[in-house]
Amino acid sequence: MDQYLQTDNSRLCFSSFGETNQETILFIHGFPLSKETWExxxxxxxxxxxxxxxxxxxxxxxxxxxxxxxIDSHVADLIAILDFLKLKKVNLIGLSMGGYIALRxxxxxxxxxKSVILSNTRADADSNEVKEKRFAQIAALTSGGHADFAQGxxxxxxxxxxxxxxxxxxxxxxxxILSQSKIGLCGNIMAMASRQDANSFLAKINLPVLVxxxxxxNVIPNKEGLKMKTLIPEAQIYQIKEAGHLSNIExxxxxxxxxxxxxxx
Ligand code: MLT
Numbered sequence: 172m173d174q175y176l177q178t179d180n181s182r183l184c185f186s187s188f189g190e191t192n193q194e195t196i197l198f199i200h201g202f203p204l205s206k207e208t209w210e211x212x213x214x215x216x217x218x219x220x221x222x223x224x225x226x227x228x229x230x231x232x233x234x235x236x237x238x239x240x241x242i243d244s245h246v247a248d249l250i251a252i253l254d255f256l257k258l259k260k261v262n263l264i265g266l267s268m269g270g271y272i273a274l275r276x277x278x279x280x281x282x283x284x285k286s287v288i289l290s291n292t293r294a295d296a297d298s299n300e301v302k303e304k305r306f307a308q309i310a311a312l313t314s315g316g317h318a319d320f321a322q323g324x325x326x327x328x329x330x331x332x333x334x335x336x337x338x339x340x341x342x343x344x345x346x347x348i349l350s351q352s353k354i355g356l357c358g359n360i361m362a363m364a365s366r367q368d369a370n371s372f373l374a375k376i377n378l379p380v381l382v383x384x385x386x387x388x389n390v391i392p393n394k395e396g397l398k399m400k401t402l403i404p405e406a407q408i409y410q411i412k413e414a415g416h417l418s419n420i421e422x423x424x425x426x427x428x429x430x431x432x433x434x435x436x
Contacts, residue, residue, distance in 0.1 A: 173232065178251040180244045184232035185225035185252055189217040195261040196434060198224045199249070199269030201291070201417070202359050203324060203348055205231030208266075211423035216431055223261075225252055227272075229355025240358035242366045245272045246279055253283060262434045264288040266419060267391060268359070274369045277378060288430060290383035291416050293395035294402070296368035305364040309357045320356070321348035330387035330415025340420065373402035380406040381433045385414035385421065407433075 176183045186206060196216065198209045206224035213222050228248055229235030249272065253261065263284050265273030270292025277284050297305065312320050325344035326334070334341055348356075380403050384396035393410060400408040409429050414422040 176252060176255050178228075178248050180235065180240070180248055181228035182234045183225055183228065183248055183252065185223060187221065187223050187256065188213050189219075189221040191221055193219070193221045194434065195221040195223060195258055196430070197249070197253070197258075197261045197263050198222065199245075199263070199265035199272050200224075200227065200230075201267030201269050202227075202363065203230060203351060203356055204344075204417075205347070207231070208417065208420060212419055212427050212430065215424070215427035219431060220262075220434065223252065223256065223258075225249075227268075227359065229358045230351060235352070235355045235358050238354045238358045238361075240355075240362040242271055242275050242362055243279075245362065246276045249276055250280060250283065259283070260285050262286050262288075264290065264430065265292065266290040267292050267416065268363055271363065271366050271369075274372070275367070277376065278369070278372050281377065284378060286379040286381075286434065288381045288383060288433060289396075289399060290426075291385055291388055291391050291396075291418055292399075293391050294369040294373055294399050295395070296366055297364050302364045305360050309360050312353050312357055312360075317349060317353060321345045324348060327390060328416050330385070330389065330413075330421060332387060332413065333415055333421045370402065373399060374404065376403050376405070378405065379433075379436075381429070382406055382408045383418060383426070383429065384408065384410045385416060385418035386410060386412050387415045387421075388418070390416040 226233035270289045325341040382396045382400045384393040400406045411418045419426045
């Protein structure tokens with residue numbers, strides 16, 4: 172069931188599943204998605220863990236009035252949810268932009284996390300070239316290009332192989348992106364463009380870390396995950412075959428089993 176929490180940045184929509192006395196996993200979705208992307212993981216994992224999912228500020232059902240979103244404001248929201256639910260220390264998983272937020276959260280508030288999964292993500296900040304692409308996306312979104320943005324993004328996030336047999340997923344994602352506010356989309360694009368490079372932090376991570384990559388991920392290729400794994404002292408890596416950028420959707424069972432195994436170990 173959806174619940175709401177007013178923070179400094181947003182009226183945040185979140186859900187909690189499973190028994191409250193179980194170990195908690197907090198899930199952070201990617202861009203431009205919502206907590207619904209964790210549907211298969213919630214089904215698979217909620218008999219074993221308490222699961223908390225939420226919509227990032229400006230996406231899904233979490234509002235953003237100002238258009239000002241940063242990775243740090245996302246971290247402040249996440250901590251507000253933990254405080255509201257009286258969760259002192261949790262396991263964390265972030266996919267893609269959710270991984271950027273997870274890395275920053277464990278940097279700023281290491282005492283609030285037991286272990287972390289960084290899925291289909293990277294530690295590098297945007298290059299100047301990527302920043303320019305993001306600014307062009309914002310310009311297009313604010314001048315009538317919402318449909319093209321939804322079309323392009325919904326195709327790019329899924330691998331070609333997956334799209335061949337799952338026509339409905341990009342279509343549904345396109346509809347969903349079209350239903351999202353342009354302010355929220357643009358705010359989150361700026362948040363990604365302005366994020367810090369996290370590479371120098373990786374060697375200081377003092378938590379068990381699992382890095383997940385997808386062999387068919389064309390948005391954040393395997394090599395980014397491998398690079399993080401070599402720089403983080405306690406890191407393991409799991410490369411999922413036949414999975415694109417949204418590896419939790421393209422390979423839900425393989426993904427969820429690995430999450431269970433890692434957080435139980
Ligand atoms: C995401 O999936 O969260 C985004 O594609 C990541 C990015 O654009 O850097």
